[in-house]
Amino acid sequence: MVHVNIFDTTLRDGEQSPGVNLNQLEKLEIARQLERFGVDIMEAGFPASSQGDFEAVRAIARTIKNSSVTGLARATKSDIDIAWDALKDAAEPRLHVFIATSPIHMQYKLMKTPDEVMQTAVDMVSYAKQRFPHIEWSAEDASRSDLDFLVQIITKVIDAGATVINLPDTVGYTTPEEYGRMFRYIRENVPNIHKAALSCHCHDDLGMAVANSLAAIENGVTQVEGTINGIGERAGNASLEEIAVALNIRKDRYPYTTNLVLKEIKRTSDLISRFTGMKVPGNKAVVGKNAFAHESGIHQDGVLKNALTYEIITPEMVGVQSNDLVLGKHSGRHAFKDKIEQIGFDLSPEKLNEAFTAFKQLTDRKKEVTDEDLFTILIDIQTAAVDVKKYELVAFQVQYASANLPTATVALTTPEGIKVETARTGNGSVEALYNTLEALIKEEIFLTDFNLSSVGSGRDALAEVHVKMTVNGTKVSGRGSAQDVLEAAAKAFINAVNRVFFNQTIAVKESAL
Secondary structure (H helix, E strand, O other): OEEOEEEEOOOOOHHHOOOOOOOHHHHHHHHHHHHHHOOOEEEEEOHHHOHHHHHHHHHHHHHOOOOEEEEEEEOOHHHHHHHHHHHOOOOOOEEEEEEEOOHHHHHHHHOOOHHHHHHHHHHHHHHHHOOOOEEEEEEEOHHHOOHHHHHHHHHHHHHHOOOEEEEEEOOOOOOHHHHHHHHHHHHHHOOOHHHOEEEEEEEOOOOOHHHHHHHHHHOOOOEEEEEHHHOOOOOOEOEHHHHHHHHHHOOOOOOEEOOOOHHHHHHHHHHHHHHHOOOOOOOOOOOOOOOOOOOOHHHHHHHHHOHHHOOOOOHHHHOOOOOOEEEOOOOOHHHHHHHHHHOOOOOOHHHHHHHHHHHHHHHOOOOOEEHHHHHHHHHHHHOOOOOOOOOEEEEEEEEEEOOEEEEEEEEEEOOOOOEEEEEEEOOOHHHHHHHHHHHHOOOOEEEEEEEEEEEOOOOOOEEEEEEEEEEOOEEEEEEEEEOOHHHHHHHHHHHHHHHHHHHHHHHHHHHHO
16 A cells, blocks of 8 residues: 655645635634644645735644645745745745746746756755755646656756655646656656655646546655645645545555545535635535435435445545534533534633633524534634734614615724714615625725525524625635624624734734744
């Protein structure tokens, strides 16, 4: 059995999904879950891209101990220096440095000759080797590159100190047969390839990212890169959960092992979905809500007689529990603490008290509290910013009648601690509420997206709202949950605005260190 390392880039390539905007606390919570999931390497971000990304990468590098933390860098000394500053405190710091190698990229993007690209790659790997013990070098757009040129440049960067060679299908162009053949050619023609591991990184523009990744593994790749839920730029990346389950289910075809804890798949998927606001499609393989649902009478009959007739993946394998109704209004603090530890949360005493209070308030309105309800409460509390000046909702009221214009009245406290109140109308209840909030908040706000969903099922289910907006020209997203739809909408709006203050506060604190 050959071991395959899992390289997760949800926090870097995944966050580049259009409209996704994570703050540092959310990234830390995702990183902890990825560590619990068992990824070998997590790409925490692109430190040189922004101050916020630098600070998030540094915080993750200082927190995560059981996974190697890496950061992305272009083939420039400044990017490499910034990446080292962010990663130097990691348990096992590593660098991911890339440069394009396809003719179209070299000519039109880099405006460099192949010889210049080769020299830059060698120089930057050599420079990085002075600090980083592990260096992954990526040939951007490798799948559209000349194979003999790849052989030459790979040989030289390995001599310069690269320990991993990544050949990505950057634009999702290739096919499984072509992609596998490329790796086979490199293994057969690069004389020093035994000194480095081969890695694949596939995009899903033609819907073949997972198939291409499996083809790469069959042809000698020992590291596979991807994201949770397949999120990423354009059509996204290879879904790590799909690759992991495929390797497990089809051991007859794929005699490979990973360190992934498969029962953590569903929780990891849910966490990413909640934080990014990107809902998992019902028909998504492995983690979609329909993955274990059977509507056809023939299918239902077969499953009842023997689940293996139509289910090749058991719900329990990926962490889907059928009996998650566990807590009610008479549940005590000890049972509550035990339950949240079971589902993977480690709260400080202060946040535990806050979570228990929120749980008790919910039990006053819901007969039974599910794992999904708890999950929603806990991620809100775990990622709530402290010691940050922000807007806080004091109270609101919305008046609506089919014959009258909806009117909302809202009271807030401002970041300066001043209570303000006003009322506005709108064509609907949510618009009236948002018009009122916008009138009270000094920032320049432009709402770009609003999404409402339920947590679980039933008429007493929690509502969850995700919004996207620009605040003072900065793109942000926000989320809010409550049993009342309008309260969830108000929380999401204010959460998005407060992210601007959170990012500013973190930047000031980090610059003072």
